[in-house]
Amino acid sequence: MKIGVFICHCGENISSTVDCPRVADVCRTYTGVEYSVDYKYMCSDPGQNLIKDAIHKYNLDAIVVGSCSPHMHERTFRNAAVSAGINPFMVEIANLREHCSWVHDNIEAATRKAIELMRMAIEKVKRDKPLTKIKVPITKRVLVIGGGIAGIQAALDTANAGYEVVLVEKEPSIGGHMSQLSETFPTLDCSQCILTPRMVEVHQHPKIKLMTYSEVERVEGFIGNFKVTIKKKARHINEDKCSGCGMCITKCPIKKKAYNSFEEDLAFRPAVYVPFPQAIPNIPVIDETVCTYYKTGKCGMCVKVCDREAIDFGQKDTIHVADVGAIIVATGFKLYNIDKKSADSKYKGYGEYGYGKYRDVIDGLQFERIASASGPTSGEIKRPSDGRVPKKIAFIQCVGSRDDSKGISYCSKICCMYTAKQAMLYRHKVHDGEAYIFYMDIRAGGKMYEEFVRRAIEEDKVKYIRGRVSRIYEEDGKYIVKGEDTLAGMPVEIDADMVVLATAMIPQDGAESLARTIGIPYDKYGFFNEAHPKLRPVESTTAGVFLAGACQSPKDIPESVSMASAAASKAIILFANDTLEREPVVAKVNEDICAGCFYCMKVCPFGAVEVKDVKDINGIVYKEVAYINQGVCQGCGTCTATCLSKSIELAGFNNEEIFAEIAAL
Amino acid sequence: MKYGYFPGCSLTSSAKEYDISLRKVIDKLGISFDEINDWSCCGATSAHVTNHKLSTALAMRNIMLAEQQGLDNIIAPCAACYNRLIISQNEIGKHTGIRKETEDLLSVKFKKDVKVFNILELFLKSGLNKIIENRKRELSELKAACYYGCLLVRPAAITKFDDAEEPESMEKIVEATGADTVDWNYKTECCGAAHSIARRDIVVDLSKKIIDDAITHGANVMVVACPMCHTNLDMRQRAMKRKYPDHKEFPVLYLTELIGLSLGMDEKELGIDLHYTNFKYADTLLNNSAKG
């Protein structure tokens, strides 16, 4: 093997503490080194030409460059090597700048260390093997999980680019939280009015397969080649026959046994229902838990009134499998339930606020429903307890958010804005009403956001009090809100008729288990982790899985929509090629010595290890060995260290190469 | 399990009846305890606002004594003592500097992790069943407002056994005695505490609010587990009466006294007659039900 060694001075960055000519001289004495040279700027065009010329002239098989960190210029030198006809993986970089010249003062010590680093790299390159990039085919179809505004946007963008989309939503209708909102900040346009056309577009789009009332059960495979198992829950309505006339809903005798979750439990719904009138698809669902038929076998009123015979009490959950190339996760958020007695919350509630005890202490989404023209009060601001118009409302921000003692340290980001909006809406609807807002800080970063808050204060006379609320209790039909005005340095008490709590945004139920199903990491709150907080904000660390909306962190509508479009374009970029090229740094099993213990399977973070049958000449299986799916493997090498029989090697970092480096220490 | 008993200064003076009733009740319920020999001030009030080192050392001295006496647990009935002991213990656990300083001051090394309990924890731990089983008197006509004050379940980060803002452990204990509890608003509001001496007017106003809220919510007795709270709510009712002539005397009992009543002990035995307010108006109620 003929090796070329190239030592870069990096101007004076390396040569000021490392004697580069001496390093080159010593390297020249090593076995296998055919050519060794130092140069002022190896990464410059003349520097690269020097490498290329040397490769041609000396017929080199491999090169070692002593320069800056491989994270800087590995690609540069590999490309240079490729253009001179050497495999890019026959290039090793010794980090003489970040790890040597910049961190040491003593020229002798630094030079010796540089020589040793070079020696290690030379020993490694001797054992490097030419590798070729792996090609995997791509299924050009996207799975979008979640049918809120983020999921809708991602689905539409991908579909409009000409790719098929499977949109899975666990509720009976798409629309998500945005469909519940009354008006949106900072423009105060009606949420339903801007959302409904999008929902209809999804429904009618020939490229989008909409699966509502469905959940993702299993995800197998890898980027470009996922196989997804989806459970479609039984609606007990034949979707092909149902015309959405709503007769069954009108005639259902069970009117008051179940709360309407779309109305945030402020209203009842029948046993057969659509979540809201504009639901997409407009097909009802029968709630088995309250329907009389499932209890007594009687009633069947819906069957009688349905002239299309669409009611199917015997309908079962069905399982569907979809092959997709990319997954966009857009599962969104829910509000932290501060009811102390609530069992589903992993966080401690605020018992002292009386949420759950006092009916007029409500959360932000409940207020949205009260303020919504399509809500239970037809848009009139009324108290849930007695239907009176509240003359004084206290809004409390940061309930849960930014409170370490409750386990949520982050800012929910949207509450400052929506509280200002809600107070504004209230003042528009109840002219003699007083609105008080308890806040910690006003975070109104965004286009027209600060102006909006100023408008609430200046035009709509919303009274902002900077301070926390310690307690809310009922006295003579009023809610006494005790808090502190930290700017005045005084305790305050407000006798409000209604209290609205801006509770923290937390990940949607089941987010963590979904993350485990897909194989993406999540943070301690259950928000999905992006691959890089700044430079790869819409990708997960699992290749081919993208994130959109509030499932990644609290977000408002414009941010969710932009993230959704970004996720869609990531998928579209992926689909621009027919096959996928990726780094060949993957693990491979030596089947001859694999003992079949499958410890590797247990430690693989990506589920890349499969069981493979080894057959004898007669086609009879005589042993099972591990097989690593090259498309799924991300090349961490955890399996190689775990393997007892040392039958797994990570390409580019195999044991032989590392041992050579160690030996050259 | 044997408990160490740390009465603190209040229980030997202004809250003598707390001490009396506690000893009686504990004895009846078969919980045994040893008073800590040569116990001293817990480091509350004057010490902890003026000299941090002293307040920690005073508290740790008592814990050290318990340790030397071979005790694993201490009961501190006074809310302030309890607070001082757990906070000091927590601090020396967290900061090696403070630990070393305190150890040097006391010329000892802390070895064991002595657990400090207040009255609520004691009854919750030793089992409410014991109270229910030994009930001799029907108290269902008593509607108790359980008052926690500021210290009993705080600081939340250390005490942990109950929600600091919306506690309900005392309600559980009171309900075990057979008395009813009311849901009211002021259970953790300030009674005025040590302002009792210098600014009695503040205490009168604050304590009056607490009592009024209890009455509004249908209570006919208030239950407390803190000597300071009791002093303010009980003793200051005379001053309340002077300032608010329509104020009606409202009985304030220690939790241990209420338990004692349910176990069949009489007022004198429990020291209820030492209170400033009269419990007599509920006499008939108690006597009647005792017969039944």
Add this chain to the structure above:
Amino acid sequence: MDKQNWEPKIAAFVCNWCTYTGADLAGTSRLKYPANCKIIRVMCSGSIDPVFILKAFERGADGVLVSGCHPNDCHYNAGNFHARRRWDFFHELLDFIGIEKGRLQFSWISASEGKKFADVITKVTEDIKAMGPFTAYKKMNSEFTIDFPEEPSELPEPEFQENSDKETE
């Protein structure tokens, strides 16, 4: 050996994503640390085989540092958890066979902790210096020692294979 002028030889096995990048940051920040430590880059701390460490000792290292991403920050989601489990156990084992625990050190250094990297290297170097040269393996394996700079020939490949097989059996 002249203990006065003796400089320890330390091998650092670090993951590509966090600690290697952290070491780069130490460089870009021009932080200074002793030149005794040489980095061997692997993709993930989870891929560091205990045999690598034994090999390093065998080949003349006086100390070994293993460093990866902080728990929960692993580029591969969980590799460092496996590493942590493995090292807890392996550390005890080293102690048992008579290699002082301090010769093998662990740390979590993220890509943003250049200062921590420099501090850790400095501390490890000082610790190893205080312990003195590690000779146990060197005596056993004197026949394998590669003299520098007069390296005789290419390293015999099969030897490594055999050795690694033997040790893992």
